[in-house]
Amino acid sequence: MPADFISNLYVFIxxxxxxxxxxxxxxxxxxxxxxxxxxxxxxxxxxxAIIIAGRHETHLTTVLGAIAVAASFxxxxxxxxxxxxxxxxxxxxRPKQ
Amino acid sequence: MMTASGLQQYLDFAYIAAVVLFIFSxxxxxxxxxxxxxxxxxxxxxxxxxxATLFNPELVAYxxxxxxxxxxxxxxxxxxxxxxxxxxxxxxxxxxxxALSAAMIGIAEYYVGTAPVxxxxxxxxxxxxxxxxxxxxxxxxxxxxxxxxxxxxPIVYRGQNIVSLTALAxxxxxxxxxxxxxxxxxxxxxxxxxxxxxxxxxxxPIGGADMPTVISLLNSYAGFSAALLGFVLNSKVLVxxxxxxxxxxxxxxxxxxxAMNRSFTNVMFGAFGQVQASAAGAKEERVVRSATPEEAxxxxxxxxxxxxxxxxxxxxxQAQHKVRELYDALTKKGINVRFAIHPVxxxxxxxxxxxxxxxxxPYDRLVEMDDINGDMPQADVALVxxxxxxxxxxxxxxxxxxxxxxxxxxVDKAHTVMVIKRSMNPGFAGIDNPLYYLDRTLMLxxxxxxxxxxxxxxxxxxx
Numbered sequence: 001m002p003a004d005f006i007s008n009l010y011v012f013i014x015x016x017x018x019x020x021x022x023x024x025x026x027x028x029x030x031x032x033x034x035x036x037x038x039x040x041x042x043x044x045x046x047x048x049a050i051i052i053a054g055r056h057e058t059h060l061t062t063v064l065g066a067i068a069v070a071a072s073f074x075x076x077x078x079x080x081x082x083x084x085x086x087x088x089x090x091x092x093x094r095p096k097q
Numbered sequence: 098m099m100t101a102s103g104l105q106q107y108l109d110f111a112y113i114a115a116v117v118l119f120i121f122s123x124x125x126x127x128x129x130x131x132x133x134x135x136x137x138x139x140x141x142x143x144x145x146x147x148x149a150t151l152f153n154p155e156l157v158a159y160x161x162x163x164x165x166x167x168x169x170x171x172x173x174x175x176x177x178x179x180x181x182x183x184x185x186x187x188x189x190x191x192x193x194x195x196a197l198s199a200a201m202i203g204i205a206e207y208y209v210g211t212a213p214v215x216x217x218x219x220x221x222x223x224x225x226x227x228x229x230x231x232x233x234x235x236x237x238x239x240x241x242x243x244x245x246x247x248x249x250x251p252i253v254y255r256g257q258n259i260v261s262l263t264a265l266a267x268x269x270x271x272x273x274x275x276x277x278x279x280x281x282x283x284x285x286x287x288x289x290x291x292x293x294x295x296x297x298x299x300x301x302p303i304g305g306a307d308m309p310t311v312i313s314l315l316n317s318y319a320g321f322s323a324a325l326l327g328f329v330l331n332s333k334v335l336v337x338x339x340x341x342x343x344x345x346x347x348x349x350x351x352x353x354x355x356a357m358n359r360s361f362t363n364v365m366f367g368a369f370g371q372v373q374a375s376a377a378g379a380k381e382e383r384v385v386r387s388a389t390p391e392e393a394x395x396x397x398x399x400x401x402x403x404x405x406x407x408x409x410x411x412x413x414x415q416a417q418h419k420v421r422e423l424y425d426a427l428t429k430k431g432i433n434v435r436f437a438i439h440p441v442x443x444x445x446x447x448x449x450x451x452x453x454x455x456x457x458x459p460y461d462r463l464v465e466m467d468d469i470n471g472d473m474p475q476a477d478v479a480l481v482x483x484x485x486x487x488x489x490x491x492x493x494x495x496x497x498x499x500x501x502x503x504x505x506x507x508v509d510k511a512h513t514v515m516v517i518k519r520s521m522n523p524g525f526a527g528i529d530n531p532l533y534y535l536d537r538t539l540m541l542x543x544x545x546x547x548x549x550x551x552x553x554x555x556x557x558x559x560x
Contacts, residue, residue, distance in 0.1 A: 001217065002217060005217070005221075008331065009328075011337060011340075012324055012328075012336050015340035015341060016340045016344050018120060019123070019341040020348065022120065022127075023123065023345045023348045024348065026123070026126050026127055028438070028440065029129060029447065029450045029460055030129060030450070032184060032188075032445060032446060032447035032451045033132065033447070033451070034123075034126055035312075035345070035346070035349065035445065035446065036184075037123070037126060037136065037139060038316070038341060039191045039192070039195060039316070039319075041143070041338050042195050042319060042320055042338055042342035043195060044119075044323075044334060044335065044338040045202065045326060045339075046150075046169075046198070047112075047146050047332075050147070050151065050162050051150065051155055051156065052209070053161040054153070054157065054158055054161060054162040055157065056157055056161060058209070060205070061208055061209045062158065062161050064202070064204055064208075066162075068198040068199075068202050069162060069169060069198075071169065071194040071195070071197045071198040072195065072198035073147075073166050073173065074168075074172035075173065075194045077174055077177060078177035078187075080139060080140050081177025081178065082176070082178075082179070083136050085177070085178075086451055086454070087133045088133065089454040090450075091454070091457065091460065092129070093461050
C-alpha cells in the first residue's frame with residue numbers, strides 16, 4: 001500500500017472527526033446555509049481542475065479539466081454568494097445593544 | 098529547479114492556510130450572530146488557494162484556465178442570486194456540479210498518466226469516478242424534481258430495486274475488472290456510463306417528501322468524491338475539504354432520517370408512494386369543521402399564545418410574506434407568536450427557517466420541534482400552514498400507519514387547532530390525517546397566501 005495513501009488516510013480520518021464536531025454544533029436554524037457553505041468549500045477541487053486544464057497534456061484531459069474548472073468555480077462563487085445572502089436575512093428579534 | 102520547488106512550498110502553505118480558514122468558517126457557522134464571518138473566512142481561504150494555484154509552474158496554457166473560470170463565475174453569480182424558494186433545486190444543482198467536477202478530474206487522471214496507472218491507483222480512480230458520476234446524474238434528477246420539470250411523486254415500477262442494484266453491481270464489476278487490468282481502456286468509459294445510469298435509477302423513484310434526506314445524502318456523496326479525488330491526486334486540501342463536506346452531508350442525512358423514523362435503505366429503496374391505500378376505506382364519512390377567515394381571526398385575537406407550524410405548502414403558495422404580516426398583526430396585539438419547525442418540513446434541511454428569515458421574521462421566534470412540543474398544551478391556537486404528515490397524530494398512536502414512530506409536532510395538544518389546506522385531498526403520500534377530524538380542529542380551506550391575507554385583513558380591520 002503506497003505511503004501517500006496512509007498519510008492521506010490519516011488526514012481524512014482526522015478531518016472527518018473535526019467536521020463531525022463542528023457540524024454537530026451548527027444550529028438547525030442554519031442547516032440550509034450550512035449545506036451551501038460546505039458546497040462552496042468543497043468547490044476547492046477547482047485547484048486540481050486548474051492544474052489538469054492548464055498543464056495541457058492532451059486535448060481530452062484539457063477539455064475535461066476545463067469543464068471541471070467551470071463547474072467547480074461556479075459552485076465556489078455561487079455557494080459563497082447565496083450563503084451570505086441567506087445569513088444576512090437571519091435577524092434577531094432582540095434589540096441590538 | 099530551486100525556484101520551482103521553493104514555489105511549491107509557498108503553494109503548500111497557501112493550501113494549509115486555506116484548510117485552517119475552512120475549519121474556522123464552519124466553526125463560525127455555529128450561531129447566526131457571527132455566521133457571516135464564517136463566509137468571509139471561507140472566501141479568503143478559497144481565494145488564497147485559487148490564486149496560489151495560478152502561480153503553479155506546471156501551468157502552461159492559461160487560456161484553458163481563465164476562460165473556464167470566467168464561464169464558471171458567469172454561471173455561479175446568477176445561481177447565487179436565485180429566489181429563496183428556489184434554494185433546494187439550486188442546492189441539488191450545485192451537488193451535481195461538484196460531483197461533475199470531481200468525476201471529470203478523475204477521468205482525466207486515468208487518461209493523463211505517462212506511465213500506466215497501478216492497480217491501487219486504478220481502484221481509487223474507479224471508486225472516485227463511480228461516486229462522482231452517480232452523484233452527478235442523481236443530483237440532476239433531484240434538481241429536476243424540485244424544479245418540477247420532473248414529477249415530484251415517486252416513479253416506481255415492478256422490479257425496480259433489482260434493476261438499480263444490477264446497475265450498481267455492473268459498475269462495481271467493471272471497476273474490479275479494471276483493477277485486475279488497468280490497461281483495458283475500453284472498460285473505463287463503459288463503467289462511467291453505467292455509473293451515470295445508476296444515479297438516474299437511484300433518485301427517480303424517490304418522492305418529493307423524501308428530498309431533505311436525498312439532498313443531504315447527495316451532499317455527502319459529493320463531498321466524499323472530492324475527498325477520494327484528494328487521495329487520487331495526493332492533495333491534502335481536497336481530502337480535508339471533501340471530508341468536511343462529506344461529514345456535513347452525512348450528519349444532515351442522519352438527522353433527516355431520524356426525523357422521519359426511517360433508515361437510509363428505506364429512503365433509497367423503499368419508494369414511499371407504495372405504502373398508502375390500506376387505510377383509505379372509511380375516511381370519507383367523517384365530519385370536519387371548517388371556518389372562514391373572519392372566524393379564524395376572531396379565535397386568534399382571543400389567544401395569548403399562538404404556534405404557527407409551516408410546511409412545504411407554505412413555500413409552494415409563496416405565503417411567507419403574508420405569514421409575516423400575520424405575525425406582525427398578532428404581535429402588535431400582545432400575542433406571543435412562535436413558529437414550530439419540524440426538521441423535515443420543506444424540501445431540504447432548514448428550508449422553512451430560510452423562508453421565514455427572508456420574510457423578516459426574527460430567528461429567535463423559530464423553535465425546533467423538540468423544544469416546542471413541551472409547550473404545546475399551553476398553546477391557545479396551533480395554526481398549521483401547508484404542513485401535513487409532520488402534524489399527524491397517527492404517527493404517535495396508530496401502529497398501522499406508514500408514518501408510525503415518526504416524531505411529530507404535537508399540534509393536537511393545543512387548545513384549538515386550525516389547519517390551512519386546499520382541500521381534504523390527502524397529500525401525494527396518501528396518508529390520512531386524523532388531526533382533521535378532531536373536535537378542536539377547524540379546517541381553513543383555501544390557498545395559504547389568500548387565506549392568511551384574509552385573516553390579516555380581519556385583524557387590521559377593527560383597528
